[in-house]
Amino acid sequence: GHLDPGGHQKVLMKTGLILLVVGHLNFVAGALVHGTVLRFVVTPRDAVSLHYVTANTASVATALLTISCGIAALMLSRYLAPAALKWALLALSTCSSLGCLSCLLGLLVAIGLTLGNQGRALLAPCAVANVALAPVSRECPFDPTRVYSSTLSLWAVSLVLESVEIIFGVRCLLLTLELLRL
16 A cells, blocks of 8 residues: 555655665764774875775765755655655755665675774874884874774774665665655
8 A cells, every 4th residue: 555645754754864874873983983093004105005095984974864854854754745856855855875785895895904904004093013012202193902892893883874875775765766756
């Protein structure tokens, strides 16, 4: 059976709220990684650190897309009529889902690289032979023992959030298609 408008509104509202919350969380996670670690490690000569920054920046940008998608879904849940809003949401949810998918892959690569090189690029600014023995030195802007695990765990959180964003972005997309009766 076809969902009644009231049903559509409820689902759109829930979806919009979830996208809004998840988008904000992912934005914060990405901003934390950037602020605490990545801004110290960027060297244009190093491909790995460039990948980190690109993947992380993309993640933050997609989080903003997700947030706007959530806002559009919430607006549409209030006013089901405007066709322009439906098309906007269609475009936003498509871009958001695709963006999240590419960020998901980018972050997976970043995590893989980090595990593969034991965080060499993350710890590059510290330039110490034995990271475990190095206390926080003047050269090292952060605690090298913690940076590895905290960056990886924040990225893991981001991965989970990206997955949720994809699921609800696609859900939003399908709802909009149904509303547009395409």
